[in-house]
Amino acid sequence: MAGSMKAVKLRIKSVQSTMQITKAMQLVAASKLRKAKERADNSKPYLETMLATLTDIANGNNDFRSIYTKSGNDRWLYVVIAGDRGLAGGYNSNLFKFVEAEIKDKNNVTVLPIGKKSVEFFKHRNVPILTEEYAEVAKVNISDCFQVAKLICGSYGGDGFGHVFLCYTNFVSMLSQVPTSTSLLPLSDLKSENLEKDGKAKDLILYEPDSETVFNEIVPEYLAGILYSSINISYASELAARRTAMEAATDNAEEMIDNLSLYYNRARQASITQEITEIVAGAES
């Protein structure tokens, strides 16, 4: 009995120290989350308005002089924004599962991973990687986004990529984060699917000075802006996922400690009772 009591005591200790870690991680994630959520909330209107505007333009556009508006060849580039670290519940694995399903039936896929976990995952899968320079998602700032945008624009069109997609985790609420993908280039991919084919006439758009110049100017900024805001949103999602996961882990640890202490106290009580019985039996004889 004494042996098992010692084992239980050790186990309680080990669970306690694990709980300390998960609790600390939960608190850190919660405090970082407040700031990240603010940034994500600020980024959301830009992301939504930008995509809505470009969808409108894609719907109305019938000017295909710019390489950004033509539908391209069959090479796909996926920008995948994941986290730097694990222990964030299903945050990373949900996103990767989602991306896997997306790229399953495409042959010529290259990935631009953002975040350490993303780099690791695609390296392991032997998916061609465009650059590993942006491995740390927490350190990516707005000028990095402009560089990524430049890089994408440089490798887009001609013999380069024909389609560019973005996969990130949308921050729906503190408790729910959903992997999402959106098409970035060409702009014709943004067309709403349920647009009537020959119903109403297209709204003509006036481009000044001309569509090619306008798109050449707009696209890098649009990419950088979208990337920056989706990184902000993903980062908030990561922290929220981590907070929820760590909260659950702490609760589980608490429950385990409760059960173990109960068991320990029972064992202790049993050993005391046994000793008394032995003493009483010895005195009687």
Place this chain on the structure above:
Amino acid sequence: MSTSYHLQVVSLDGLEFEGEVQKILLRTIDGDVEILARHTNYCTAIGMGTAKVTMDDGQERKAACIGGMLSVMNGEVRVLPTTWEWSEDIDVDRAKAAKAKAEEALKNQQLDKETRIRAEAKLYRALVRIGSSGQESKYN
């Protein structure tokens, strides 16, 4: 006939403005453009300059507006700049410091092309900020 229209200004820092305005004047890559009500569908890229927004009540507000795009779609006007700062929010001292720093950097003749372009862009941004703050006479 209405003379005002709905304008949305959304920058990377969030929703900057939404409401009814009479007109907006801003500098595009092709020169200054003013949008009045009932403009045709239109799309252009924004350069660097001061934007002037005339509100529904005739009051005018100024802002530093850099980069991004302007789109008019079926009467809905959206301005999506990279940076948008209302004149009253501009930190003139910071812009002045940035201007001095950029000018200092540009004095160096041995700059490589990339750094030079960056320093020049920084200088322009600082100048636009100072110019949009409504205190230009003090610093020119």
